[in-house]
Amino acid sequence: MPLSVYLSFLVLTLGLVALDIYQTRGGLITIRKAALWSGFWFLLAFVFAASIYFYWDVYAPSSDYSAEKATVAFLTGYLLEKSLSIDNLFVFAIIFHQYTVPVHLRPRALLWGVIGALVLRAIMIGVGAQLLAQFHWVMYLFAAFLIWTGIQLARDHGEDEINPLPERIIRRLFTVSDDYRENKLSVIENGKRVFTPMFIVIGVIAFMDVLFALDSIPAIFAVTREPFLVLAANVFALLGLRSLYFVLEGMMNRFVYLKPALSFVMIFIGIKMLLVGSAWAIPTWVSLSVILVTMLLATLASLYHERNLPKALD
Incomplete structure (x- = not known):
């Protein structure tokens, strides 16, 4: 992968982060606005997937991947990271409650937390790619870790x-x-620098995001070992995370079957990782289908449970 591609993608990422900062200026985000921007980030990921399909030879002229394979791998990785990142939203809500973060400060806290996670995940992806390239057995350690976590x-x-x-x-x-x-994040008091609780909140968010990355990055390496596709899937999944949080903030208790669904996805991906290179290797399109169907069923089951809850109480 040419260095110019990574530098161009870095510029694109910085531009998208700047756009996210601009659209959340003022600190107060309505559910309607958050829903619209969530849709925007989701569609943007598919636009990027289209660019991979049409310009893959420009992105990676020496790659063994075809344009079709690279596109499917990116979309699978993106949907996997997106589905796994939903669990982060519950953690964000707990953090904000635990540290009594004012509502108008939450967008900024999420912004810095996500930026920190982007940087740390990029480092972890680089290290992970090198490990998997030199030591194939590391894949089995990652698989065991995923299954255990699930x-x-x-x-x-x-x-x-x-x-x-x-x-x-x-x-x-x-x-x-x-x-x-x-x-x-800090102020000067009596000539001494003092940090604020916001600094702690951001640190905890970034720390928890990295812990989730220990699950999601090995999972996406089961989908593709192409570092650029892994990085791009993580970036697009995290970029829309803030908007998605404010959409789901008031709906957290409605998705009662989310954790079982995420557990199943992680165990499935762990099994897929174990089978890589064997006669029973699971095709990428199957992984994509399983993830989509699982999350769809979890959502529908949760909504059905909520609709019938008042009847059960009567």
């Missing part, structure tokens, strides 16, 4: 607690104020 997710009882490790580290290294100072 089982743990299925057994999870939903404790509303966030790992306090980032907060403990920050408080040990820095002085932290008791209250928020608008969207500032």
Whole structure:
């Protein structure tokens, strides 16, 4: 993959982040606005997929992938990352509740958290690609980790607690104020720099996003080992995450079958990873179909459960 492609994609990513900052200026985001922008980011990913299909020879002139294979791999990876990232939204809600983040500061907190996650995931993707290129057995470790995580997710009882490790580290290294100072990460008090709770919130969000990346990045490497496609799928999945959060913020309790669906997807992808290179290898289009059908059924089942809930209470 030419370096110019990565640099061009970096410029595109920075431009899209700037657009996201512009559309969330003011701090207050209505559900209608968030829904429209969620649709925009979703369609933009498919526009990028079309560019892969028509210009793959420009993106990767020496790749073994055909344009069709690269396009399907990107879309599968994108939908996988998007579906797995939905679980992040529940964590965001818990973080905001735990740290009593004012509503008008939440878009900025999410922005910095997502930017941090983008940078850290890019590093992890580069490391992961090198590991898989040199040590094929690492794929089996990733597969086992995914299957184990999927089982743990299925057994999870939903404790509303966030790992306090980032907060403990920050408080040990820095002085932290008791209250928020608008969207500032730090202020000067009595000639000394003091960090605000917003700094802790952003640190916790970025930390949790990386923990989720330990699941999602191995999962997408089961779909494709092309680093550019892995990076692009992660970028487009994370770019729309903020808007999607505000769409789902008031609907969190409605999707009661989301966790079982995510658990199934992770176990399925882990099995797919184990079968890579064997006679029982699962085709990419099958993975795409399984992910779409699973998430669709989870959504429909959750809506059906909600519709019949009042009847069950009568």
